[in-house]
Amino acid sequence: MTQPTPAIVPQSAVRRLPRVALWLFCVAYVLPGLFGREPWKGNEFTAFGHMLALAEGTSDWLNPSAWGQAPELDALLPYWLGAWAIQLAPSWLSAGLAARIPFALLLGLTLATTWHGVYYLALSPQAQPVPFAFGGEAKPKDYARTIADGAVLALIACLGLTLLSHEASPILTQLAFVSCAFYGVAALPYHPRYSLTALSTGLVGLCLSGAPSFAVLMAIGSGLLCLLDRQSTTAKTGRLHALLLLSMGAVVTSLATILDVWHWRLLPIHNDWQEWRSLLRLLAWFTWPAWPLAAWTLWRWRRQWTSLYWSRHLVLPMWFTGLIVITAMLTRSADQTLLLALPSFATLAAFALPTLRRSVAALIDWFTLIFFSGCAFVIWVIWIAMQTGWPAQPAANVKRLFPGFEPSFSWVALVLASAATAVWIWLVMWRTSKHRHALWKSMVLPAGGAALCWLLLLTLWVPLLDFARSYKPWVEQIQAVMSKQDAKVSKNVCVLSYGLDVGQMTAFHYHGDFDMKAIDITPVEQQSNCTWLLVDNDLRPGLGAVVHLSEWTRVRTIRRPSDNNEDVTLYYRRQP
Secondary structure, three states: OOOOOOOOOEHHHHOOOOHHHHHHHHHHHHOOOOOOOOOOOOHHHHHHHHHHHHHOOOOEOOEOOEOOEOOOOOOOHHHHHHHHHHHHOOOOOOHHHHHHHHHHHHHHHHHHHHHHHHHHHHHOHHHOOOOOOOOOEOOHHHHHHHHHHHHHHHHHHOOOHHHHOOOOOHHHHHHHHHHHHHHHHHOOOOOHHHHHHHHHHHHHHHHHOOOHHHHHHHHHHHHHHHHHOOOOOOHHHHHHHHHHHHHHHHHHHHHHHHHOOOOOOOOOOOOOHHHHHHHHHHHHHHOOOHHHHHHHHHHHOHHHHHOOOOOHHHHHHHHHHHHHHHHHOOOOOHHHHHHOOHHHHHHHHHOOHHHOOHHHHHHHHHHHHHHHHHHHHHHHHHHHHHHHOOOHHHHHHHHHHOOOOOOOOOHHHHHHHHHHHHHHHHHHHHHOOOOOOOOOHHHHHHHHHHHHHHHHHOOOOHHHHHHHHOOHHHHHHHHHHHHHHOOOOOOOOEEEEEOOOHHHHHHHHHHHOOEEEEOOOOOHHHHOOOOEEEEEHHHHHHHHHOOOHHHOEEEEEEEOOOOOOOEEEEEEOOOO
16 A cells, blocks of 8 residues: 655645746747847757758758768757758748747747646646545645646756757757657556657657667666556556557667667766766756755655555656666766756656745745846846946956957847846745745746746847857958958858868858868869868868968968857968
């Protein structure tokens, strides 16, 4: 027999979060960063390079590459989505914006599937609160809906979700499909047909997004959990669900083998304490504030997951979380891998809400209020300094860190940022008033603060962030140098490159409309048509081994604004 649940919840505590409010939370989190910016340096621009190559027909759809360089992650679907979006976009829509649209939809899908997955987990008998002797306990569906609302708010509040979930890169595709698989397993006892659809989508999507091993392990592990589950289904149904999941794992294995996407990138276990400390520090801030609540859930509900008749609403997210966290500790990109664990972390955090003491809830509120209000204050002060020059010190810091940056003013950004700040003030006033009964109340300020700061950054600071993280200012600077050297420089000018990565090559092609040719894969007869050469400055001493230096005149070395570690040297060849 299962142990009594620690959740003591009256009906008054499961007041429904208005759907309009929940939708506004999600919209305020998903849309900022979609408009008004260029693709950013790093994973996003590298992925964008492969999407653009597919869209322009210079890459094989089954073997994506850009300028002879294959993607670091053996993914197909993320690049297909971006390329299809670029091809279908109208002419007035930039390729960078078009490529981000499907990924914004994937972030929305992540939030939706997390909500539905937690809803069905909270419906399980083991997750329900203690029944009262004279009635008045929370009704099952109202309780499940409240827990699901809290899970979505906890997911939005996670600090690690902010940047990576707004970049058009394969890791966001993996996040969406992990959430689909999570929802599929969670809802399997209630809606087998919908669950199997979600599971198939999630597992196949993971395989095509560069994580076939994740898909297979999740299918096998979830199948074993279904087989051992004696509380939510009968033994016969559990065996059927386990067989279906194992069959899906076999299908994914076959698909990955056919597409040849089996590439293990696991590292040996670290034996350096500094490495472990860095990983633990990353885990602590990346999953904040979900991890303290998740730990509290495991403690308060310990009898439900340590007993023989364990509870699926705890064991399932524990399985997803454990698998992903262990994998993150064995990979080079631990932050990207940890991103996949946030939906399950948020699920565990949500089940802490029915057991939180008032003092703990108050501590969460006060810490969140101080932290996010302080962040918003800093964002506003620096924006005012950029616009007016006062306060002088923040304005001087911006000029020192981002030489060449010229601030710009936007009424639209100011109105949106002001409205968001006003909503935050109202939210704080509401939270500190007498409306303190709903379970999700403790997650309102963390989610609202995260959404506020992200929205402020991507409205007030978007020109500064674009200058710091995009390649456009650098490309414009190089174009200006070219024009001084040769006034006849035009679009689609041929430029050889040596030592540049996919992101840099894509930047010069996309922002400068250059006809980029990598010197190591371009035939010699085609190289003669190029009058310009861009060389990674670190590789300049070895340039003589690949070109005749007597044919080229060094123009100058051009450093990327706001980055002292990224510069190229420009060479010019005069035509006879």
